[in-house]
Amino acid sequence: MTPNAIAEHFDTTRQAVSKHLRILTACELIKQERKGREIYYQLEIDKMKEIDKWLDQFRKIWEDRFDNLDKLLLTLKNK
The missing domain is CATH 1.20.5 (Single alpha-helices involved in coiled-coils or other helix-helix interfaces)
Structure with missing residues (x-):
């Protein structure tokens, strides 16, 4: 999912979701894949x-x- 798609499921901003995604990526709990201009995240x-x-x-x-x-x-x- 993209950060925008993830943010739609929570009562929070896209920026807050992006911050969490950076932390989860650093911990290798999710991986990111760039497709065109979008970045998609997937659970590890x-x-x-x-x-x-x-x-x-x-x-x-x-x-x-x-x-x-x-x-x-x-x-x-x-x-």
């Missing part, structure tokens, strides 16, 4: 899978902590 799925795999080790910890917080809030509410 393998990089996204790498991030998901890294985050997965923390999911169980976060879920347990949120479960404990829910229990604590329910206990406080019932007092």
Whole structure:
């Protein structure tokens, strides 16, 4: 997608989208391809899978902590 096409899906400016795209490109999470005067961006799925795999080790910890917080809030509410 082009930056304009991406910006249409969010309540933000094209400039803000472009800034995010530059950061994501620098992190190699997306790649850009020039076609004529337009630049098209595409997700790097393998990089996204790498991030998901890294985050997965923390999911169980976060879920347990949120479960404990829910229990604590329910206990406080019932007092």
